[in-house]
Amino acid sequence: xxxxxxxxxxxxxxxxxxxxxxxxxxxxxxxDLEEVYRNIAEEEGTARAxxxxxxxxxxxxxxxxxxxFVWSIIMFKNYLFFTSRxxxxxxxxxxxxxxxxxxxxxxxxxxILFLRNExxxxxxxxxxxxxxxxxxxxxxxxxxxxxxxxxxxxxxxxKEEFPEIExxxxxxxxxxxxxxxxxxxxxQDKIVFADASILRVFTYPLLQGDIETxxxxxxxxxxxxxxxxxxxxxxxxxxxxxxxxxxxxxxxxGVIKDPPRNSHIPIExxxxxxxxxxxxxxVGVSMYEPSDYTYVMLPExxxxxxxxxxxxxFYEKYCKIDEESYGQVYKLIFLKLKxxxxxxxxxxxxxxxxxxxxxxxxxxxxxxxxxxACVNYxxxxxxxSSTRVREIGMKKVLGSGKKDLxxxxxxxxxxxxxxxMVFAYGAVLLSxxxxxxxxxxxxxxxxxxxxxxxxxxxxxxxxxGIVSGIYPAFYLSSIRSVTAVSVGFSSSRAEVRIRRxxxxxQFVISIGVIIITxxxxxxxxxxxxxxxxxxxxxxISIRLRDNDVIQKIAAFKQELIQHxxxxxxxxxxxxxxxxxxxLYKFEGRDGMEDHNFWVLWAGFDFIQTLGAEIVEGRDxxxxxxxxxxxxxxxxxxxxxxxxxxxxxxxxITQGTHTDGHVIGVVKDFHFAxxxxxxxxxxxxxxxxxxxxxxGSVPSNLMVRxxxxxxxxxxxxxxxxxxxxxPNRPFVFSFLDESFDRLYDADRRQNRLVxxxxxxxxxxxxxxxxxxxxxxxxxxxxxxxxxxxxxASATQIVLIMFREIFFLIVLAxxxxxxxxxVFIDMWLGKFAxxxxxxxxxxxxxxxxxxxxxxxxxxxxxxKAAHANPVVNLRYE
Amino acid sequence: xxxxxxxxxxxxxxxxxxxxxxxxxxxxxxxxxxxxxxxSFGATFVxxxxxxxxxxxxxxxxEPTQKxxxxxxxxxxxxxxxxxxxxxxxxxxxxxxxxxxRLFLSAEKK
Numbered sequence: 001x002x003x004x005x006x007x008x009x010x011x012x013x014x015x016x017x018x019x020x021x022x023x024x025x026x027x028x029x030x031x032d033l034e035e036v037y038r039n040i041a042e043e044e045g046t047a048r049a050x051x052x053x054x055x056x057x058x059x060x061x062x063x064x065x066x067x068x069f070v071w072s073i074i075m076f077k078n079y080l081f082f083t084s085r086x087x088x089x090x091x092x093x094x095x096x097x098x099x100x101x102x103x104x105x106x107x108x109x110x111x112i113l114f115l116r117n118e119x120x121x122x123x124x125x126x127x128x129x130x131x132x133x134x135x136x137x138x139x140x141x142x143x144x145x146x147x148x149x150x151x152x153x154x155x156x157x158x159k160e161e162f163p164e165i166e167x168x169x170x171x172x173x174x175x176x177x178x179x180x181x182x183x184x185x186x187x188q189d190k191i192v193f194a195d196a197s198i199l200r201v202f203t204y205p206l207l208q209g210d211i212e213t214x215x216x217x218x219x220x221x222x223x224x225x226x227x228x229x230x231x232x233x234x235x236x237x238x239x240x241x242x243x244x245x246x247x248x249x250x251x252x253x254g255v256i257k258d259p260p261r262n263s264h265i266p267i268e269x270x271x272x273x274x275x276x277x278x279x280x281x282x283v284g285v286s287m288y289e290p291s292d293y294t295y296v297m298l299p300e301x302x303x304x305x306x307x308x309x310x311x312x313x314f315y316e317k318y319c320k321i322d323e324e325s326y327g328q329v330y331k332l333i334f335l336k337l338k339x340x341x342x343x344x345x346x347x348x349x350x351x352x353x354x355x356x357x358x359x360x361x362x363x364x365x366x367x368x369x370x371x372x373a374c375v376n377y378x379x380x381x382x383x384x385s386s387t388r389v390r391e392i393g394m395k396k397v398l399g400s401g402k403k404d405l406x407x408x409x410x411x412x413x414x415x416x417x418x419x420x421m422v423f424a425y426g427a428v429l430l431s432x433x434x435x436x437x438x439x440x441x442x443x444x445x446x447x448x449x450x451x452x453x454x455x456x457x458x459x460x461x462x463x464x465g466i467v468s469g470i471y472p473a474f475y476l477s478s479i480r481s482v483t484a485v486s487v488g489f490s491s492s493r494a495e496v497r498i499r500r501x502x503x504x505x506q507f508v509i510s511i512g513v514i515i516i517t518x519x520x521x522x523x524x525x526x527x528x529x530x531x532x533x534x535x536x537x538x539x540i541s542i543r544l545r546d547n548d549v550i551q552k553i554a555a556f557k558q559e560l561i562q563h564x565x566x567x568x569x570x571x572x573x574x575x576x577x578x579x580x581x582x583l584y585k586f587e588g589r590d591g592m593e594d595h596n597f598w599v600l601w602a603g604f605d606f607i608q609t610l611g612a613e614i615v616e617g618r619d620x621x622x623x624x625x626x627x628x629x630x631x632x633x634x635x636x637x638x639x640x641x642x643x644x645x646x647x648x649x650x651x652i653t654q655g656t657h658t659d660g661h662v663i664g665v666v667k668d669f670h671f672a673x674x675x676x677x678x679x680x681x682x683x684x685x686x687x688x689x690x691x692x693x694x695g696s697v698p699s700n701l702m703v704r705x706x707x708x709x710x711x712x713x714x715x716x717x718x719x720x721x722x723x724x725x726p727n728r729p730f731v732f733s734f735l736d737e738s739f740d741r742l743y744d745a746d747r748r749q750n751r752l753v754x755x756x757x758x759x760x761x762x763x764x765x766x767x768x769x770x771x772x773x774x775x776x777x778x779x780x781x782x783x784x785x786x787x788x789x790x791a792s793a794t795q796i797v798l799i800m801f802r803e804i805f806f807l808i809v810l811a812x813x814x815x816x817x818x819x820x821v822f823i824d825m826w827l828g829k830f831a832x833x834x835x836x837x838x839x840x841x842x843x844x845x846x847x848x849x850x851x852x853x854x855x856x857x858x859x860x861x862k863a864a865h866a867n868p869v870v871n872l873r874y875e
Numbered sequence: 876x877x878x879x880x881x882x883x884x885x886x887x888x889x890x891x892x893x894x895x896x897x898x899x900x901x902x903x904x905x906x907x908x909x910x911x912x913x914x915s916f917g918a919t920f921v922x923x924x925x926x927x928x929x930x931x932x933x934x935x936x937x938e939p940t941q942k943x944x945x946x947x948x949x950x951x952x953x954x955x956x957x958x959x960x961x962x963x964x965x966x967x968x969x970x971x972x973x974x975x976x977r978l979f980l981s982a983e984k985k
Binding site: 031 | 898915916917936943
């Protein structure tokens with residue numbers, strides 16, 4: 001016959017056929033096909049045969065799928081139909097279910113958003129792994145003195161000495177500045193001086209301008225998109241000139257994309273470093289004068305040990321000369337870029353940092369809420385089992401396998417959680433903006449459409465659907481069909497116990513959270529009302545950042561003091577709440593000692609304006625002409641720290657240019673937040689224009705008023721201000737408000753826990769509702785019998801409540817110690833704190849019992865008023 | 876008495892004719908030949924499977940052959956019920972046909 005062997009049928013088609021028609025591994029069908037294939041091949045050629053074979057495969061597989069699909073649709077329709085009928089019949093329960101699950105999912109979504117935002121801090125920089133910030137440790141008398149910043153000379157010097165350092169960047173954040181372009185005049189913060197290398201080291205994609213030249217020349221500025229848009233609208237921003245007060249005009253040389261907000265250095269504009277100082281100037285600065293955030297980019301997998309090995313030589317060359325005069329040993333601290341946001345080193349001049357415990361709290365809250373929501377679903381699903389058993393039993397009788405039932409029930413919970421997810425998505429979309437403001441979260445709306453988040457939410461939905469569905473699914477499907485269709489089905493004891501444990505657990509969480517919330521707000525209230533040692537009320541702090549007024553400050557003060565409502569006026573640098581620090585020499589028992597204490601700079605009448613009290617010596621006095629140069633006031637803590645018996649007249653010096661002595665002792669007052677104990681502080685005078693001396697200038701003017709600040713007084717003040725300088729806006733703050741702002745983080749936490757507690761309360765009440773409905777169904781007959789035997793409705797409600805009452809008492813007993821541990825931890829960061837109030841605990845407990853009673857009574861009253869005849873007639 | 880459908884009858888007859896060499900390929904060829912139209916494999920298998928379910932056919936596996944890529948054939952054989960069903964339907968048809976020539980064919984001749 002034929003000599004040439006016929007090639008076999010197409011491989012792929014054959015493999016597919018084998019896959020879809022396994023035929024117990026015999027493949028006789030496929031054998032048939034192959035035989036025909038060979039016949040065709042012999043008669044009409046291989047090509048036709050192969051085509052035919054492929055067609056056969058295609059046709060059979062297609063119909064296989066069609067089959068599968070049609071049947072699964074039919075089944076799915078059936079399931080959907082069942083579920084929708086259930087939902088219709090049990091609207092109330094399903095509503096509670098949706099509510100609980102949606103809340104849970106929505107919370108989790110927000111938490112996912114938050115965690116994602118927090119955990120990706122600074123990670124948008126492509127070289128993030130290789131960028132280190134170099135911070136300074138000036139070892140003073142054996143104790144470390146840590147600064148986040150370093151000398152401007154450090155960067156260039158390091159690059160000279162260490163060839164492995166690829167780039168260095170110095171960043172100096174500027175205080176708010178007034179930008180003027182055309183008729184737009186705005187105070188602008190988040191502006192920095194930075195080396196041109198910032199654009200190469202960090203990832204700030206340039207939209208316009210040239211990366212090599214845009215930050216080269218002095219007085220160049222690179223703006224973010226948003227800022228450029230704000231000043232120039234649709235005009236081309238390049239080469240536009242922005243006027244800045246007290247500085248040279250800035251020319252826009254580039255525009256960068258808005259950087260993500262989760263960066264530890266918030267940047268809206270970059271001014272070329274050379275606008276501040278030339279390279280020659282900056283390398284001349286001593287290593288002991290830290291001012292710039294200094295970053296270096298190292299090669300990949302660089303071992304820092306190499307650096308430290310060579311550091312002593314570097315130290316010898318650049319630092320040794322100043323070691324003597326500063327009395328400090330200078331050490332470097334490398335911090336990876338990604339680690340900066342969460343470092344707990346406690347640097348001075350640190351950027352606002354994140355708090356890891358906040359993250360953990362958020363994470364656990366997320367888990368808690370999820371668990372609560374799932375527990376609710378499980379509770380309700382099993383509670384409804386008594387109504388479902390008959391359906392399940394009937395299905396079993398009609399030949400439905402256990403597997404089908406599990407799938408059906410799981411599908412149901414997936415459907416419910418899917419609907420809940422859709423609701424949750426909408427809720428998050430709507431609530432993100434207000435929530436951002438409330439909790440100061442800085443979450444980006446666009447993140448909601450991030451594929452990662454969507455994937456995470458889908459995962460969450462699956463997780464919730466399966467976790468909460470799996471127990472009811474297996475539980476219900478394992479009911480024996482005979483029991484199920486017979487009338488007297490009741491759940492097992494173990495079943496009841498599980499449900500009780502779940503509800504108790506929910507109550508432990510909610511009661512605990514309520515207690516924590518209450519204590520937190522109590523502590524915050526306590527801090528607001530505590531006597532700070534000065535009177536923070538009725539003090540206005542006017543911002544001075546303007547030479548015109550500063551030069552005429554004495555006259556301005558004179559003018560203000562005329563007003564009948566103004567008691568006193570004083571200048572200052574910083575104010576309580578925002579002191580600075582400084583290294584001084586103090587007269588000790590054995591000569592002069594170096595100490596780095598807090599410093600407040602003040603003008604005359606400062607103590608009086610604050611409302612603090614002098615306990616020894618005197619206040620600054622214009623009558624003593626030496627005061628601006630030599631007078632120093634210290635607080636009691638400083639006196640105690642130094643062990644001075646007679647503090648007046650003790651010498652305090654700094655470097656070679658300050659030679660002062662103590663003229664007075666002020667009673668301890670809280671110049672910082674109540675997180676901290678009162679520390680030693682010294683108050684010295686601003687020399688400045690007020691005293692016709694060169695030197696520092698005041699940054700703010702504090703005005704004490706007789707009573708509450710009135711609109712009229714404020715208007716009058718503004719009027720005076722405008723008279724002295726019409727070009728600058730009148731910017732002021734109230735001292736008490738800015739002091740309160742020190743507790744913003746705590747208040748935020750409190751608010752967060754508060755919201756969490758509301759959600760917990762809602763969820764656990766839902767759980768309780770589920771439980772009580774379950775109990776009342778389970779005890780229908782008991783209740784009916786009691787009624788028949790003469791029990792009143794009130795008695796029945798009380799009997800029904802007894803069970804829940806015990807659970808709640810148990811929950812309270814567990815929740816109180818647990819929450820007290822948490823409270824103790826939280827209060828640990830405050831130096832001054834409230835005690836624990838047993839009354840508050842009692843009130844919470846009673847409240848919980850009451851609310852639980854009200855919730856549970858919905859079902860028990862319904863049960864108590866049901867007609868016993870209806871419930872007993874089956875017997 | 877259960878009645879066979881026409882395709883079923885055709886398949887059973889084909890298998891009877893083929894005796895020991897009745898399997899999907901030969902059966903299909905046979906039926907194709909007689910009816911003059913192409914039966915798809917799908918139709919072949921479905922019909923055979925239905926006949927097996929109705930117990931008119933039994934099947935067994937043959938030794939594998941080279942032509943089939945080393946696979947067995949599923950051989951079909953009529954059962955006693957199958958034979959009975961065929962005979963039944965034959966008898967029925969014969970009964971039905973019996974009178975017809977006398978009544979009409981002659982009339983048509985006219």
